[in-house]
Amino acid sequence: MKINGNEIRPGNVIEHDGSLWVAVKTNAVKPGKGGAYNQVELKNLLNGTKLNERFRAAETVEKVRLEQKDFTFLYEQGEALIFMDSETYEQLELQKDFVGERSAFLQDGMTVTVELYQEKPIGISLPDQVTLEITEADPVVKGQTAASSYKPAVLENGIRVLVPPFITAGEKIVVDTNELTYLRRAD
Structure with missing residues (x-):
C-alpha cells in the first residue's frame, strides 16, 4: 500500500x-x-x-503489512529454538540470538507472536509477564530502610533481578519480560 x-x-x-x-x-x-x-x-x-x-x-x-502468527514454544536444541505454528502444526526454527536475552523466559508450551514478512520471520514478541521461581535470594540486611532496599535474586532461568526484602528463595514471582524487573508475588 x-x-x-x-x-x-x-x-x-x-x-x-x-x-x-x-x-x-x-x-x-x-x-x-x-x-x-x-x-x-x-x-x-x-x-x-x-x-x-x-x-x-x-x-x-x-x-508494509506484517503477518502476525501465534506459535507455541516446543523446545531448545543447541543454539536453535523450535516453535510450532498453532494452526498448521508446522515447525519453525529460530536462532537464540534472533530472540535475544529474552529467550531465557521461554517456557514449554508458551505462546509467542512471530511477525512474518513474505513467510520470513523478522520479529518475535513474548508474553509481557511470566511466573518464575526464585532459586537464590540474598538475606535481608538488618538496619536497611524498607523503602528503597531491593536485594538481588536469581530466577530459575538464571536471570538476575532485584526483589523486595520479603521475597525468599523458593517463592514464585511475576517478572516483566521487557524490563527484566520484579512485578509482584505469584498467586
Whole structure:
C-alpha cells in the first residue's frame, strides 16, 4: 500500500532502499522557504541499523503489512529454538540470538507472536509477564530502610533481578519480560 511521505507515523513499517524499516520517530518540518517535509528516524528490521531520512509530501513509500502468527514454544536444541505454528502444526526454527536475552523466559508450551514478512520471520514478541521461581535470594540486611532496599535474586532461568526484602528463595514471582524487573508475588 502506497502512502505519502508526510503520512509516515511511528510504528509504520515501510520498504525503503530495498530493505524493511520501522519508523521510530517522526517530525513534521515546515521551513520558511521550500516545501514541508517529514524527518523520520528509521530502524532496519533485518539488521538493526538506524537511519535518518527526509520524506517530502509528494514522495510515496510502500507501507508494509506484517503477518502476525501465534506459535507455541516446543523446545531448545543447541543454539536453535523450535516453535510450532498453532494452526498448521508446522515447525519453525529460530536462532537464540534472533530472540535475544529474552529467550531465557521461554517456557514449554508458551505462546509467542512471530511477525512474518513474505513467510520470513523478522520479529518475535513474548508474553509481557511470566511466573518464575526464585532459586537464590540474598538475606535481608538488618538496619536497611524498607523503602528503597531491593536485594538481588536469581530466577530459575538464571536471570538476575532485584526483589523486595520479603521475597525468599523458593517463592514464585511475576517478572516483566521487557524490563527484566520484579512485578509482584505469584498467586
